[in-house]
Amino acid sequence: MNKRLIYIAVWLALLAPLPAVIVFGVTAFNPIEYIERNLGLWGLRFLIIGLVITPMARIFRRPTLIRYRRTVGLFAFTYVLLHWLSYIVLDLYFDWPVILKDIYKRPFITIGMAAFVALIPLAVTSTDALRRRLGPVIWERLHQLIYLIVPAGLVHYWLMVKADHRSQLAYGSIIIALLAWRITDKAQAAARRRARAAEKAARTAA
Amino acid sequence: MLIRHAADLSENDVTDQGLYRRRREFMTGAIAMGSAGVLGLPELARAAPLTTVKSAYTVDETLTPKDAVSGYNNFYEFGTDKDEPAKNAGSLKPRPWTVVVDGLCAKPQRFDIDALIKRFPIEERIYRHRCVEAWSMVIPWNGFPLAALLNAVQPTAKAKFVSFTTLLDPKQMPGQNENYVPWPYREGLRLDEAMNPLTLLAVGLYGETLPNQNGAPIRLVVPWKYGFKGAKSIVKISLVENQPQTSWNMINAREYGFYSNVNPAVDHPRWSQASERRIGDFFRHKTLPFNGYADQVVKLYTGMDLKRFY
Ligand code: HEM
Numbered sequence: 001m002n003k004r005l006i007y008i009a010v011w012l013a014l015l016a017p018l019p020a021v022i023v024f025g026v027t028a029f030n031p032i033e034y035i036e037r038n039l040g041l042w043g044l045r046f047l048i049i050g051l052v053i054t055p056m057a058r059i060f061r062r063p064t065l066i067r068y069r070r071t072v073g074l075f076a077f078t079y080v081l082l083h084w085l086s087y088i089v090l091d092l093y094f095d096w097p098v099i100l101k102d103i104y105k106r107p108f109i110t111i112g113m114a115a116f117v118a119l120i121p122l123a124v125t126s127t128d129a130l131r132r133r134l135g136p137v138i139w140e141r142l143h144q145l146i147y148l149i150v151p152a153g154l155v156h157y158w159l160m161v162k163a164d165h166r167s168q169l170a171y172g173s174i175i176i177a178l179l180a181w182r183i184t185d186k187a188q189a190a191a192r193r194r195a196r197a198a199e200k201a202a203r204t205a206a
Numbered sequence: 207m208l209i210r211h212a213a214d215l216s217e218n219d220v221t222d223q224g225l226y227r228r229r230r231e232f233m234t235g236a237i238a239m240g241s242a243g244v245l246g247l248p249e250l251a252r253a254a255p256l257t258t259v260k261s262a263y264t265v266d267e268t269l270t271p272k273d274a275v276s277g278y279n280n281f282y283e284f285g286t287d288k289d290e291p292a293k294n295a296g297s298l299k300p301r302p303w304t305v306v307v308d309g310l311c312a313k314p315q316r317f318d319i320d321a322l323i324k325r326f327p328i329e330e331r332i333y334r335h336r337c338v339e340a341w342s343m344v345i346p347w348n349g350f351p352l353a354a355l356l357n358a359v360q361p362t363a364k365a366k367f368v369s370f371t372t373l374l375d376p377k378q379m380p381g382q383n384e385n386y387v388p389w390p391y392r393e394g395l396r397l398d399e400a401m402n403p404l405t406l407l408a409v410g411l412y413g414e415t416l417p418n419q420n421g422a423p424i425r426l427v428v429p430w431k432y433g434f435k436g437a438k439s440i441v442k443i444s445l446v447e448n449q450p451q452t453s454w455n456m457i458n459a460r461e462y463g464f465y466s467n468v469n470p471a472v473d474h475p476r477w478s479q480a481s482e483r484r485i486g487d488f489f490r491h492k493t494l495p496f497n498g499y500a501d502q503v504v505k506l507y508t509g510m511d512l513k514r515f516y
Contacts, residue, residue, distance in 0.1 A: 029273075029274045029277055029278035029288070029485055030278060030288070030341060030483065030485055032483065032488075033341070033483070090488075092490075093489065093490070098478055098480070098481075101478070102477070102478070105473075106475070106476050106477065107476075108476055159476065160476065161286075162339075162454075162457070162458070162461070163282070163286070163386040163387060163457055163458075164282070164286040164384065164386040165386075166384070
């Protein structure tokens with residue numbers, strides 16, 4: 001299939017929630033709450049989808065899927081950025097004393113803020129030029145922050161509700177499954193490396 | 207001045223109501239034609255007009271439109287999202303309905319809901335409604351003072367508190383199949399709070415019987431406290447000696463105290479209570495101590511540290 005067409009489809013799919021959130025938002029009884037929450041939710045969803053891509057590529061042997069990871073990640077960042085802006089502008093309307101107090105005093109905001117701040121360097125270093133400048137080792141290390149950011153986003157979501165954590169449990173199980181896959185994957189890769197090294201050592205000894 | 211006479215109401219304040227009522231009539235008519243015949247919905251589940259008298263309890267603020275009042279609700283018996291009660295509360299059967307009033311009183315009784323509505327004059331009271339989640343509305347309730355009902359059963363000298371219990375029936379209230387709240391929903395007031403003339407048992411809003419999602423057929427309204435104090439779909443009111451258990455306090459005592467008076471100076475651990483979003487407005491409003499009813503209720507709490515008894 002045409003690579004360009006796929007790209008356009010991916011972009012449209014990632015963009016679609018935004019007008020939907022706005023249209024449903026302005027007709028909701030509490031538009032600000034609706035928009036603020038749903039932007040956060042789409043941020044979290046796309047962060048998770050970003051984590052799904054690598055295992056999918058491996059399991060279904062479709063390495064080209066990795067191409068879309070950056071786009072998904074940047075969209076996730078955009079939704080989180082809009083979520084943050086909706087909090088600053090729509091919710092508290094630049095009431096900085098209250099905003100600052102929220103950030104240091106309320107754990108759910110503190111954690112959300114930390115996750116957002118940690119996303120910024122990942123978004124900034126997503127350009128090809130910067131990626132090359134950093135080199136693969138540093139770039140990889142930096143982008144491993146995502147394994148802290150996504151759980152932090154979930155904790156933020158968990159802490160904000162009064163009761164009924166069913167959807168948090170659902171998102172949480174997906175996140176745990178994805179992290180578990182990575183841990184076993186890393187362990188297997190390490191085992192393979194060790195086996196190869198041992199084989200090589202045996203060969204040179206012989 | 208916070209409380210003023212109904213005569214001061216401007217035309218603007220009331221046009222909304224007429225409009226909403228007409229729309230409502232049209233819709234209930236359509237629903238009745240569409241579904242009552244086909245699905246056999248109980249006739250009485252529909253909103254019925256109430257005969258009400260004006261009261262001095264009103265506020266000089268724009269009413270929240272009826273579709274918001276009964277479309278944006280916290281009523282966990284029907285789901286935890288704000289739009290779920292309106293979607294799911296059709297399974298509640300508000301007739302026939304009995305309210306038991308018992309405990310430490312001379313004349314414990316069972317009251318049929320329609321007999322209650324006939325027995326006490328149904329007043330229109332426009333109250334501010336402040337949710338603990340920092341949003342608010344202005345609602346024209348229809349009801350009678352809780353004190354009138356309590357006087358009818360004659361509390362004994364030992365009675366110090368009043369407890370309220372919501373219906374427990376997972377068939378009618380599907381949310382009760384989930385255990386995020388220790389069902390049935392329980393609330394409570396100190397007896398003097400319960401006897402305060404502001405404390406209302408609402409049986410309607412906007413001149414009609416309560417929509418199911420607003421706590422049909424009878425609910426508590428305590429306008430100087432956070433909204434969750436207003437137990438909905440009440441089946442039992444008991445006069446008791448000791449402070450009763452209350453649901454949100456059982457779920458999280460640090461966040462939800464027994465008193466839960468609206469207090470801009472005491473933040474919820476997860477958000478500020480200093481301001482609120484009035485449904486329909488962009489800019490936040492400053493939250494008033496006791497939700498603007500301090501004149502009438504501050505005397506109930508003299509000598510109490512409201513930071514401790516939140
Ligand atoms: C990676 C970063 C973040 C993610 C994934 C995230 C995600 C979410 C999610 C999923 C919700 C709940 C949505 C719902 O109830 O349906 C939420 C709510 C919220 N978030 Fe975030 N968030 C992030 C960062 C932030 C930041 C930086 C702030 C502000 C400093 C913030 C402020 C809020 C607030 C105030 C709410 C509650 C809104 C309300 O109660 O109406 N979040 N967030």
